[in-house]
Amino acid sequence: MDALVAGQQARRRIRPPEPLVMAASPTTPAAFKCPISLEVMRSPVSLPTGATYDRASIQRWLDSGHRTCPATRLPLASTDLVPNLLLRRLIHLHAATLPPSPSPEEALSQLAASHGEPAAAEKAVRSLAAKIAPEKGKQASVASAVAADLDSTVPALLSFAKGGAGTDARVDAVRILATVAPEMVPYLTRDGTEKRGRVKMAVEAMAAVLSAGGVSEDAKKALITVLVAGDLGRVVATLLAAGPTGVVVLEAILTSPVPDADRRWSEPVQCPRSRWPWRPRPRPRRSRR
Known part of the structure; x- marks a missing residue:
């Protein structure tokens, strides 16, 4: 029983806290800034070397394959990130003295x-x-x-x-x-001479969102769900006409784990200005050796 209680307490201690909401200020102490981003740490965490970083920045460092501490260059015996609650509290106290954002x-x-x-x-x-x-x-x-x-x-x-x-x-x-990317999906299916600039803007924004590493998977899935929910034929035609940025969006739809995206993509869709239904070419399968 004591071991169970101790385990629960330990899990509570290492649970990642909610991100801190605070903008940088000229009066911000250097110790409050992440050594990687040089910005105020929203969720400070420490490595086994003792160095502290913002969770998002050090996680990207680790996800890129690095296994050394960015500050000390020492090899990491473990990649566990331990929340630095004391530093977080100090940052909170400092934030309270700043003017409202x-x-x-x-x-x-x-x-x-x-x-x-x-x-x-x-x-x-x-x-x-x-x-x-x-x-x-x-x-x-x-x-x-x-x-x-x-x-x-x-x-x-x-x-x-x-x-x-x-x-x-x-x-x-x-x-x-x-x-706001899902709200720009209707731009892809509207008619009118004024839509050309908006289509370019919308496709560039969607491509940026779907290809960025710092955007949550939930946000990407939400965008793809809206893309495939409407007139898929016109969406595909518009994306194909948009060039390389449109291809980025199409590839994201093809590889999406959203169940409805896979089903809708496999159905024939009627492209504008065509009497025949168009079916996307299936992805090639890798041969097993």
């Missing part, structure tokens, strides 16, 4: 007005990303703010995702795009 609408206005100023754009993106997950209400507020003016906010986020200063900040921009 801007609302999603204010951050988007700052992003739109930051042309030629990468630091200002990154600050706005970081502020928006800090409001995404795990609280669904906060994520919905960001999605609502972006969706209110897709034609200006999405190009700004795409531009930053392609040329932002830091890798983590660029991933944050794509994570923000993921909150």
Whole structure:
């Protein structure tokens, strides 16, 4: 019985805490910043070497195949990540002394007005990303703010995702795009001369979301579910006409674990301007030796 209680307590101690929501500040102590991203740690965790990193940054380091500590360069006896609760508490106390972060609408206005100023754009993106997950209400507020003016906010986020200063900040921009990507699916099936620019914007955003490593699988599945739920023939035709970025989206649909995606993809679909149903070519099977 004592062993069972001890095991439960141990599991509670090592359970990953909810990510910390905090934007960077000039007064932020260096110890609060991740050695990899140089940003304030949202969920500080320690390696066996004693070095502490933000969970998302060190996890990407480990997932890429590294088995050394980035700071000390020492080999890792274990890749277990232990939450640094004391440091997290100190970061929380420091965050309480900072001015409130801007609302999603204010951050988007700052992003739109930051042309030629990468630091200002990154600050706005970081502020928006800090409001995404795990609280669904906060994520919905960001999605609502972006969706209110897709034609200006999405190009700004795409531009930053392609040329932002830091890798983590660029991933944050794509994570923000993921909150509204499903709402851009109707652009792929609309008629009209004004749709061309919107189709290009929508396909680029979807390709960025589906190919990014920092976007959750749930967000990718949600986008693919919406893509295959409507007029699949027109969606396929539009993606094929979009060039390489459209191919990225099509490949994501083909390899998706979403059950309905596999079923709909195997059905013949009627392409626009064609009298004959078109069936996607089946994926080649590897021969067994």
